[in-house]
Amino acid sequence: MRDSLVYVSYVVSAVIAAGIYAGLPKDGKAAQRGATVFAISAGAAAVVYLLHRMLGSVSGHVVFCVLSALSIGAAVRVVTHPRPVYSALYFVLVVLATSALLIQVGAEFLAMALVIVYAGAILVTYVFVIMLSQQSPETQGRISSMLDYDRSAREPFWACVAGFMLMATLAGMIVERSWGEPAAAPGAGHYRNTVELGKLLMTDFAVSVELAAVLLMVALVGSIAIARKRLPSAAEFVGTRRRVRLGRRWSRFEQKAQRHGSSRRGD
């Protein structure tokens, strides 16, 4: 039983890898619609496998399977979509599906934080950067008008092979091992996830929280320092202007001298 499951997981990973390979934009021509559908259905195959695996083990596995199918399909689209903006939007879908999964297992606070931080903050930053730095002309959504590096993936085959290897290894390990029942599933009674999580963060993880705060601060300063435009500071600016003025005067003087010298030589 378990061995066959291992092989099933290998097959599922291979199917998904092939779907991604088919869906990736390749040289010159974009991914066909059929390939896209295939990639999505590959995700669905994974879900069929999951259904098969989970039958009768956990209640509410239909919701779980739908959500995971959604997140997998959206993740495939994130990777394969030729336009960065759309792939960012698909990433929003991934985030939403993931947070729904987290709610389902009773991690409400983390789910809310995920939606706020990812879909709210990080994605807005991404979209800003994409819009700042995108120059591919938007002509009727035709793929041929897009930039070259959006149209063709780099080494798609070997990347898919590597992804397949990783995924097959992980899936085989996870399937092979017997996990047993989850220990004392919380969620009964007056258990409140956020309260408990806050207690945990402030007691066991207090140092880490402070470290995370410092890290965020450093990253803020660092990213501003990196992305800042090289504007000269005020003192430098005055200095350069004076230098420029002096230089202009000097060049005028030179020109005059040249003209003078040449005219004299002409005599």
Place this chain on the structure above:
Amino acid sequence: MFAIGVVGFLTRRNMIVMFLCTEVMFQGVLVNLVAMGLLHGNLQGQGMGIFVLVIAAVEAGLGLAIVVMLYRRRGTLDAESWRTMRG
């Protein structure tokens, strides 16, 4: 509860084209952490998940700053244009 882990890594199986994929990987790791925390019946997984979130935010900020800088230098977002960095 085991299959949540399956999804956790099913989601993060990509490292190819763009920077956004790292975020997808973070999602997979996050789901996996929460699932394992649930498996062991404690909240450590979720606590770690919050730190994963923090790291993801930091990484997104810094990485995007670097991307903007590289774009200003080269005028393109193509990773291949930095091929000269190859040793």
